[in-house]
Amino acid sequence: MSDPNYGEVFTRRWVVDAMLDLVGYTPDRDLTKLVAVEPSVGSGAFWAPMVERLLRSAGRRGIAAANLGDALRGYDLQREHVETCVKASMVMLIDAGATPEVARQIATRWLRTADYLLDDEDVRADVVVGNPPYIRSDELDQEAEYMYRGMYRSMTGRADIYVAFFEKGISQLKPGGKHAFICADRWMRNAYGAQLRRIVTSLCSVDAVWQMHEADVFEAEVSAYPAITVLTRAGQGKAVIAECTADFDEDAAKRLTRFTLSDETVEHSAAFSAHRIAHWFAGDDLWPAGDPDSIALLDDLNARFPTIEQTGAKVGIGVATGADKAYIVPADVDVEEDRKLPMIMTNDVRKGIFTWGGSVLLNPWLPDGSLVDLKAFPKLAAQYASHPKLRERYVARKQPDAWFKTIDKVNHALIAQPKLVLQDMKAQITPVYEEGGHYPHHNLYWITAETWDLKVLGGLLLSSVAQSFIEAYCVRMRGGTLRFQSQYLRKIRVPDPSTISPELAAELASAFERGDREAANRASLRAYGLRADNVAA
Numbered sequence: 001m002s003d004p005n006y007g008e009v010f011t012r013r014w015v016v017d018a019m020l021d022l023v024g025y026t027p028d029r030d031l032t033k034l035v036a037v038e039p040s041v042g043s044g045a046f047w048a049p050m051v052e053r054l055l056r057s058a059g060r061r062g063i064a065a066a067n068l069g070d071a072l073r074g075y076d077l078q079r080e081h082v083e084t085c086v087k088a089s090m091v092m093l094i095d096a097g098a099t100p101e102v103a104r105q106i107a108t109r110w111l112r113t114a115d116y117l118l119d120d121e122d123v124r125a126d127v128v129v130g131n132p133p134y135i136r137s138d139e140l141d142q143e144a145e146y147m148y149r150g151m152y153r154s155m156t157g158r159a160d161i162y163v164a165f166f167e168k169g170i171s172q173l174k175p176g177g178k179h180a181f182i183c184a185d186r187w188m189r190n191a192y193g194a195q196l197r198r199i200v201t202s203l204c205s206v207d208a209v210w211q212m213h214e215a216d217v218f219e220a221e222v223s224a225y226p227a228i229t230v231l232t233r234a235g236q237g238k239a240v241i242a243e244c245t246a247d248f249d250e251d252a253a254k255r256l257t258r259f260t261l262s263d264e265t266v267e268h269s270a271a272f273s274a275h276r277i278a279h280w281f282a283g284d285d286l287w288p289a290g291d292p293d294s295i296a297l298l299d300d301l302n303a304r305f306p307t308i309e310q311t312g313a314k315v316g317i318g319v320a321t322g323a324d325k326a327y328i329v330p331a332d333v334d335v336e337e338d339r340k341l342p343m344i345m346t347n348d349v350r351k352g353i354f355t356w357g358g359s360v361l362l363n364p365w366l367p368d369g370s371l372v373d374l375k376a377f378p379k380l381a382a383q384y385a386s387h388p389k390l391r392e393r394y395v396a397r398k399q400p401d402a403w404f405k406t407i408d409k410v411n412h413a414l415i416a417q418p419k420l421v422l423q424d425m426k427a428q429i430t431p432v433y434e435e436g437g438h439y440p441h442h443n444l445y446w447i448t449a450e451t452w453d454l455k456v457l458g459g460l461l462l463s464s465v466a467q468s469f470i471e472a473y474c475v476r477m478r479g480g481t482l483r484f485q486s487q488y489l490r491k492i493r494v495p496d497p498s499t500i501s502p503e504l505a506a507e508l509a510s511a512f513e514r515g516d517r518e519a520a521n522r523a524s525l526r527a528y529g530l531r532a533d534n535v536a537a
Contacts, residue, residue: 011045011131011182014250015217015228018257020049022208022230023127023178031057032071034126037172039116039165041074044085046130047111051089055096065098069109073123075116082113117148117164125172128179132165154199157192160184166196170203173233179204185211185227188287189473198284204231206280208240208260210272211289215248230260241292242274266293279303286491288472298472298493301465301528305493312451312497315489316414318344318440319361322395322407326387328441331358335379339363339372341410342438349421349432349444352515361439364404367412371405408442415439418454420447420461422484429470429484431461431512445486452497459508462517463524466492495527 020026025036031054041047054071058064076082086107093103112119136158140148149155152164162183169179187193188209200206210228217226240260244252252271259267259274267274275292277299288295309315321327328343329335340360348357362383364371374381384390384404396403415438420431422445431447433454440446449457460466474488500508504523511519525532 010042010218012217013045013049014253015182016046016049018253019046019129019180019182019228019230020053021257022228022260023129023180025050025053025127025129025178027053027056027060029057030061032061032063032068035070035123035174036072036127036129037123037125037169038072038074038130039128039169040130040132041076041085041111042081042131044081044088047074047085048088048092050129051092055092059096065093065096065106066102069106072110073121073125074111075114075119076111077113077115079113082111086111115144117151117161117168118144123172124174125169126174126177128169128172128177129181131182132162134184135161154196156195159192159196160186163187163193163196167199170199170231170233173204175233177233179231179233180228182212182217182226182228184225185209185229185289186225188227189289194284197281197287200231201236201280201282201285203233205234205236206230206239207232207237208242209287210240210242210244210256210260212244212248214246215244216246217248236280238276238278239280240274240276241288241295242272243290243292244272245270247271266296286473286487290472294468295472297530298469301493305495305528307490308447308457308492308494309490311449311494313447313449313457315445315447315486316411317486318442318444318446319410320407320442321361322393323387323390326384326390327362327406328359329362329383331360333360333362333383335362335383336377339377339380341415344421344434344438344440344444346423346441346443349423349430352430352432354421354432354434354438356438361406361410363410364406365410365412369409371402374404410439414446414448417448420454420458421445422447422461422489424484425481426484427481428517429461429467429482431458433458433512445484445489447489453505453509455509455512456497456500456505457494458512459510459520460494460524460527461492462512462515462520464517464521465524465528465530466494469493500527 089107
């Protein structure tokens with residue numbers, strides 16, 4: 001069960017055992033010489049197995065319970081949870097041979113009713129493991145949120161509190177120390193997780209990421225999209241990426257644990273697929289998700305090829321007006337002709353080719369980036385005046401003299417340039433060629449490049465290789481719809497155009513012009529030096 005007031009979601013025992021095995025907290029080691037921390041003990045899902053393992057390790061070595069006072073630290077805000085874990089710890093300590101008095105002394109030394117994030121006890125840890133609470137920042141007590149944000153640079157935007165638990169846990173680790181959390185994986189692929197990703201990759205090796213969206217890993221049903229992340233306070237080594245299915249169970253967890261701790265490269269089963277990759281993703285770079293084989297392929301392509309912008313292409317988004325009803329109108333509107341900018345709308349590219357639908361932007365911008373003088377354009381002024389809500393917008397109240405401006409400026413240099421245009425939300429990547437003269441709406445993304453024949457680049461982008469990049473990095477919507485935003489398009493790696501032979505370039509361009517994905521795939525695989533079985537069609 002879970003408590004919505006404290007963001008608790010209790011983890012199944014076999015998942016806990018797998019995580020403790022992954023961080024090496026196993027009775028065959030001398031755990032009495034380690035310091036292990038559980039930041040949010042709750043009702044003891046992690047705590048009880050940790051105590052059990054510690055006492056088994058101590059018993060094998062003839063070490064008395066009275067000498068274990070520094071081996072464990074557990075925290076929780078709720079006193080009743082701490083008392084529950086103290087009682088359970090005492091029972092286990094007494095069973096291990098401690099007197100009731102010693103058992104209470106040790107258990108109360110181990111456990112504290114405290115806010116882990118604010119507690120000032122200086123604990124240097126060999127292991128930090130657990131399931132941190134799930135609480136969005138806008139659900140926190142304001143004073144607590146203020147303190148958290150002051151102490152933890154990972155607490156940015158609408159961050160969930162678990163990012164601060166990550167940051168503190170990592171900061172506690174001794175060199176070579178291990179860290180494992182099971183929690184929502186949103187931070188791996190969104191804006192508020194950027195600081196945490198930077199902290200993780202600058203201080204730790206990402207040893208394993210188990211994606212467990214479909215697996216039954218919690219005692220209660222939750223929509224948390226969880227992942228297990230295993231880190232070591234050390235330089236980056238190889239990493240295991242795994243995707244678990246609805247068939248993932250205790251036996252599968254044991255098999256995946258053995259694989260993760262081995263040197264094997266790949267393993268597939270009905271319950272999971274896993275791949276060991278040579279690198280992880282640096283800085284605040286987005287972490288990919290999905291099929292591990294595809295992620296391994298992307299890791300290889302990341303190492304061998306430049307990003308699309310490194311080859312001279314530029315990626316951007318169309319103009320946001322802030323009031324489309326006022327600015328985007330049919331071309332026959334009675335306004336000065338040079339204020340009508342032909343627009344590319346979503347419907348103009350939906351079928352995979354560009355067919356202008358006749359919409360124009362009533363453009364308030366001059367080529368030098370300044371706004372027009374409405375006195376010189378009385379028809380434009382009258383059109384704007386017919387939409388009084390323009391003056392009510394935040395941008396208008398902030399700059400009354402510029403009340404008629406669009407949110408974004410128009411980049412006049414872009415108008416005449418040939419462009420590849422991509423619809424934001426679509427199941428498959430579908431670049432569309434526009435030869436110039438039109439400007440994209442803000443629901444569309446564009447690519448320009450003087451270094452490319454855009455139709456050759458379009459052939460590469462039409463392929464399943466480019467699709468794999470988007471699927472790995474983007475946020476997937478309901479029904480399998482993908483987001484083709486700038487941040488994801490910039491992740492795509494492509495060959496340098498100078499390395500593509502004229503014959504192969506012609507093949508890519510022809511496939512693009514025909515909208516032939518199969519032909520684009522065949523040509524793209526040759527351009528990347530891949531076999532057909534490397535990429536799912």
